[in-house]
Amino acid sequence: MGAATAVLIRPRAALVLGRVSNLPTVLSNALAGIALTGIGLAGAAWPPAVLIGAAAALALLYVGGMYLNDAFDAEVDARERPARPIPRGDAARGAVFAAGFALVGAGVALAAVPGPAALLCGALLAGAILLYDAVHKHTAAAPAIMGLCRLLAYLTAAAMAGGDALGTALLLGGGGLFCHVVGLTYAAKQEAYDRLDNAWPLAVLAVPLAGALWAAMAAAGAAPLALVLWAALAATTAWAVRRLFRRAPGDVPRAVAALIAAIALYDAVLIAAAGQPLPALIAALCFPLTLALQRIVPGT
Template identity: 50%
Template sequence: MSKEVPGANWRTWLELGRVSNLPTIWTNGLTGWLLAGAALDAAQLLHLLATLSLFYLGGTYLNDAFDAQIDAKEYSERPALQGNMAPRTVALLGAAMLGLGVLLAFLLNVPAGLCGLALALAILLYDWLHKQISWGPVIMGICRLLTYFLGALAVAKLSWPVMLGAFGLFCHVVGLTHAVKLKAYHRVIAIWPLVIMAVPVLVLMTMVALDDTDAGLTRVVLTGTMLAAYLLWCGGALARLFRRQPEDISKAIVGLIAAIALYDAVLIATTGAVDIALLAVVAFLATLALQRLAPGA
């Protein structure tokens, strides 16, 4: 008797989309928006967050579709490899979401649309090549950098705070993605690619130092606390990597993904939007909690 093939269920969709990481995508867009100096507009912000969500979900679906043969050996727990969904179906859904994301980006404005097109191309390049090349983490870093740019271009022009903050995020994600590759290929940890994670620390310290000297005590304390939290959390995650145990590497990767929202929180606080920065901290906690429901790495 042949084994019955289970159908796709809600957990399949969540796992394919790595939805636990979506809060960090939302804080990326929000940070780019606020660093550009624009006031918040609820309708336009929801438009932006929906656009970024489609890019992320489309990218994760296509990632599984491109990697189906390799993942069959390395990650047999992937939903697309358990008979829940055919790789072709996953690819079609991913392409549709990516295409819709580009359309929504152009509906924001032309510069945002062009940025969205660049983001879609970077996502496709990463999904296609990341397991064939050593510099895949750089492409992933560019993908995240472009989320800041898209957030800024949705409402304003690029400015030096946006570009500096985006560069720090790029470096955080390059180091993080290198750690993911180490997990995938069971390699001994290499130190030099992780040194790049010192750059976001320098970026945050620079942005905090350049913050308004007339900022109130509450803002100064909260910003400093968020910066300390980012340093301690990332330090603990990196320490796990050097233990070289599979469970430690997995926990480190999850921690570094969630820390993206902490990085965003510090930058948002430097704009004076302390209440929104606290929401970014909530996004950090939400990412950690959702990782238990749908693993994001």
């Protein structure tokens, strides 16, 4: 698996393994999960500890899951993606497994602090992450499992904030996020080959666009900020889909990276539609921040 077998995990490899450039979208997920419970409406302040705790728990689960993704995929990556840290020798597989499980465990422990409901949601999220990492190379259902992970991120943040993790707005918003992630994960599965064999599954990307537009239009005063953010989401999705259809060299990874960053825009639309402009702007800023960080650390 590489020449540098004495190395546990090199510093840059730690960042690459965790896909840390995508962490702003985890923050936007936490913001949306809390906002869709109604917390913070009518000018009420968000307790900082609530947002910090939820974002930290989701970040630990995300990074831990990405570590385990590479650890489980080490043999496949040695053939298809030899530049990944483990086959390259920049990280020992055993150390990556240990770090991944430790981070996921820490994320669940942090999620458990507010109470049983948050613990349940965090545990379900951890289970979905482990399921994806273990079987995603062997099942066509992998995109759906990944979509479930992001849906459960909403629910975990909501439960940690003391909100109803089964609220209608939360489940509808999470359903749209599920569809967005299913579409981008389908495309990402073709990334190693830099091609897209079938384009029709990308139709699922229309679901979050339609749902987000409905939320923006249904908001009081048609929520101008929500509509502007929706336009940015639609433009980004269209740009990415065009490149997936074009299939020129490098188009698939660029499109996937853009769709990952667009998660923050989707979150921002829902937050703005919920009448919370400041958190919506913070979530929206996570979009360019993710794109900028992806230039330093690959997001896929």
